[in-house]
Structure formats: structure tokens, C-alpha cells
Amino acid sequence: MEFPTNIQVNINVSSLSGVEAKEISVHSGITTLLGPNGSGKTQLMRALKQAISPHSSAKKVRYISAGRLGPLETYRSNYDGQRGGRIRFDDAQYGNKMSLNYRHENETVLGDFGTLSERPDILIKIQERLKKLFKRNIFIEWDGGHLRVNFTRVDSDTNNYSSSREASGLLHLTAILAAIYDDEVGAVLIDEPEVSLHPQLQSFLLQEIKKVAGNPEEDGKKLVVLSTHSTEFVELNSVDELASIVFCNDVFTAPIQIDPQLPEFRSRKIQALLSRIGQEHKLALFCHSPLLVEGPSDQIMCSSISRKMSLNTEAAGSQILPVTGKGQFPVVIKLMRLIGKNPVMMGDADALTDNLDIISSFTSLPQANSIASEMGHRDAPTFSRNVYNDFSNLVDSNWSDIEPFASLHSYWVHRDLERDEIIAKRRAAFCWLMGAEQPQLNDVTNSQDWSSIKTRLLMLLGMLEKLGCFILRLGTIESYYQYSDQLTADEKPNAASHEATSILSMETSAIENSYGDIVRAIRYASNAEEINEAEAIREIVLAITTPALAMISPSTTEAELKSSSRNMFGAKSDLFNLSTKIENNEIYLVVELNTNILEVEGFPLEIRKGDNPIDEVNRRLNLT
Known part of the structure; x- marks a missing residue:
């Protein structure tokens, strides 16, 4: 089956370079965009909406936004903070007759429910699935020129109820099914199809998508483009499926998509790896710098240390990935680099002592x-x-x-x-x-x-x-245990779990000392600066204390300090309580932190009049 290739899309990026041209190749019925938040996936999807039109066999192109339930929020929530208990559930409506003319252009569920009002065949198809799988039935009706959608439960004797009272996940699912079943559509682009869907529903939706994905020139088939953060929408069993994944890193760099004809992807090792890739490997596709470790015990220990030391491994763009044995390191490293990742490895000592095969992946x-x-x-x-x-x-x-x-x-x-x-x-x-x-x-x-x-x-x-290659200098992960048996040969994950639990009660300095090799590997992979709320608050502390130090005298009152600070800094001044104290004939400004939300040590600050506030604040907050 042939598909259009080298579709060039122009994306408006907010940068000095202006409009940037980026190319996407469509190798199969489903093309999937992967990347972190802010990597430009939605912009790419919107550009594809126009660029893919010539390849949709003269059919409609349907784009479904991630915020597709937005129009219903005025009926489902206290959207302005003034509804109280008066949520307008039963007033929900999905447009009027005129809006049906734009149902394929409408990026929300209004377009999809409009389709159900016009296409009884699609409605019946969805009703059958809702009845058999979810014990629901859906009814579409016009009321005073407005489209209404109601549901009922088929497993109990209940009245119809407004769609705004139905679960968000079921509304998302119904709308997306309407779009993918619509044979007037030759290409459908779905931003975050996983929204509000639990994993089993995501899996079901993907199977339904696969049934219609294909060449738009064939009856009932359409091109499907997904932008997702969910592994449930990623199937990776072959090189051809890998070629249909577009990796987005940020809005300023071109997306990465592999050429399935490259010799590297035709090797038996790569093919075997792709055929057995599981959920853990798929998670690594979503990160920038996967941390490759040898097995479950290493993963347990790394995860525990990362949490205890607030290294924010996943949030910083990494993922701890067990490769099940050091022999798999070279092929996994090779695959990750080919798809644009920057793999980091933490291996046992034998990754260096046995031969140079593994470390050559880095020395090269x-x-x-x-x-x-x-x-x-x-x-x-x-x-x-x-x-x-x-x-x-x-x-x-x-x-x-x-x-x-x-x-x-x-x-x-x-x-x-x-x-x-x-x-x-x-x-x-x-x-x-x-x-x-x-x-x-x-x-x-x-x-x-x-x-x-x-x-x-x-x-x-x-x-x-x-270079990103970390060798456990003491041997295996068990050699670092402080609480579990270092010579254990059996029940390794259990021993790792016990050690990980004990780590949670340790001081960070002790963790640095006992597990230094592991900590360095995690830090390198996460490459994130430590979250330090003292740094975040330093500028406002200095801004408030400097004029206060200039005005204080033995007779200055707390009310005067508060009023002056409030006049200059508004609500920000409420973060602090200012007062004075006299000690050894010296006057001090006392600054207390007036919140339990911020985690900052060093308060209350006591700064002597005449001292340098920058030096004193940095010293008390342990900042340099």
C-alpha cells in the first residue's frame, strides 16, 4: 500500500527566524507525534491539517483539539466561580442547524456530535459499541433549533440524562469514534486522544483507529495523525512502525523521523529488539535522555534515590529504563541515538572489565x-x-x-x-x-x-x-547496599525494595556518600537544576528589606513597616512580617516568612542596620 511521502509543512514559530519549513513523511495509515510539552507537536499538527489535504483523496480533513470538551464546560462546571450548586447540566446543547455546515472544520466535540445528527449509520455504529461495552445508549435530537445529546443506562431502569452529566471519558470516546468512522473524512488529526481515557479505553480506541487507518483512496480508509503522551497509542513491533513515529524535541529544531531503508534498521538485533519492546521501552520514546540500567534492581534503586533527592528525573526529560542484561546495552544505545535520543548508561563493573564492546558505544x-x-x-x-x-x-x-x-x-x-x-x-x-x-x-x-x-x-x-557512561565502581547495584545483604544472589528485587525503603529515611549527604556513583548517573541523565525556593524568593526579600533597612529607627513600628512595604510592593509584601529589635545598642530588621507553602530555611532573618543586605540574605539563605 502506497502512502504520500515528504509532505512539507510550514510552521509559524515565535522566533527571530520566523516561518520554518519542516518535513514529515507518511509511511503508513497512522503517523504519531511524540515529544515533551512545549516541543511544538500541536503547531506541527495544525500545519499538517493544511499540508495533508492534497493527499486525502478530495475528502475532508478533520482536526480534533486537545480541549475538545471546552464548549461543554459552561454546562458541566462552576466556570465563573458564581454558579454555586446551580450547574446548568440540563441546558447543554451542541450548536444549531447553521453550525452543521462547519462540522468538519469545528475542532471540538460540537463538530462530531453534529456528524451524529446527520449520519444515522455512524450513530448506529457507535450506539452498538456503547450498549455492548459500556451499558449506555446515546440519543441525538433537535430541540428548538438546538442540538441536544442525551444518554441512558441500558442495565437499569433510568430516565434519559443530559450528556453533560456523563463521564468525560465517554464523551471524548464518542466524539473521536464519530470522527474516525466518518467516511467523508480522508484525514483525521487528533491531539492527545488519551484525554480522560483510562488505559483500557485508550487501547480500545487505538484498535478502532487501526481498523480505519489506511490509504484514503480506499473505501472507509483515512490517514490518521496522533499527537500523544500515552504509550497506549504507540505500537512498536517493526522498523516500519518506528518510521511512522515523529519525534519532536522543541519548536526550534526539526522533528526527527527515521528512514526505514537505512541499513542500521535492517540489522537482526534491531529487529529483534523492536519485536520485544514492552511498556518500559515505549516510555523511553517520550524522553530526551533515557537512563539505561541493567535490570529491575537498578531501576528500583535509581527511582528511590531520584525521589529522595528531588532530582526530578522524569520531569527533566529522562526515564529510567532497564534493558535486562548488559549484552543489550549496545543495541539499545544504537537504537536510541538513531531516533534522536541522548542515552545515558549506568552499568555494572563488568561492562568495563569483560571487554570494550559496551564502552566503545561512548568512546566512538x-x-x-x-x-x-x-x-x-x-x-x-x-x-x-x-x-x-x-x-x-x-x-x-x-x-x-x-x-x-x-x-x-x-x-x-x-x-x-x-x-x-x-x-x-x-x-x-x-x-x-x-x-x-x-x-x-x-x-x-x-x-x-x-x-x-x-x-x-x-x-x-x-x-x-x-560522555554519559557510568560504571558502578563497586561492582553491581547490590555492592552499594547499606541495609540489605550485599552478597544476595536470590530475590534481588525484594532486596532492592528493602534498600530503597531505607533510603527514604537517610540524609541527602549520606546518600551522596554511600551511593555516589548512582547519584552522578541520575544527575547527568536528568540534567536539571535543583529546585531551590530560596533562590526564587531572594530577589523579593532583597527588594523589601533594602528600603526597610534604610527607614528603620528605634521608634519605627511594625505598622509603619507594613504600610511602607505594602505601598511599594503590593500583595507581595504580605509574604513577610517586618519588625525591629534592639540588641547591644544596634538596631536590627527582623524578617519573618508569612507562609507555610514555601520551603525556605533561614527565617526569621535578622539584618543589622548598616550591614550589606545582599551578603546577609545570601548567608542566611545558604546562597552564594
């Missing part, structure tokens, strides 16, 4: 050689290869130097006795080196060699972290 990055050069090395691949080879040779030749210490690590304790012990030695040796203090290194035979290789390994790890 364009910026890797520049970072290596700044560290005094010719290039990143040569640097990593030399360190790896020298480390391996030292362990293979001098294992006995460190065996009494390294053999205590879980890599050695739980080694596979039927496999090559060289691998277990390298793993255990690396982890012992990373945890060993200098005095301990001085006590082993060939101490200078071991100290030297540790220094070089640390340099290599530092370079890798700048």
Missing part, C-alpha cells in the same frame, strides 16, 4: 576524542584500549598480589565455576581497586603498579562519565 562519540585530548591522550578509543589491556595483563599476571582482598567481593564469591576464572578475577580486582584506600594499596606486592593502574582507571572512568 564525536566529542570523545576532544575530551580525551584535554586529558592528554591522543584519542578516546586508544586511551581506553591501552588502560584496559594494561589492567587485564596486570590482573592476569599478578592476581596473587591482591587475592586475599579481591576474593572477598561478590564477583568472586558468586563466580560461575564452570566459566573462565580470568573474567571473575578481573571483575573482583577492579572493584577492590576502586574501594581500596592508598595505605591498603601500599601493603600489596607490586603496589606501585596497582596504584598506577588505579589512577589510570579513574581517569578513564572520568572521561566515560563526561
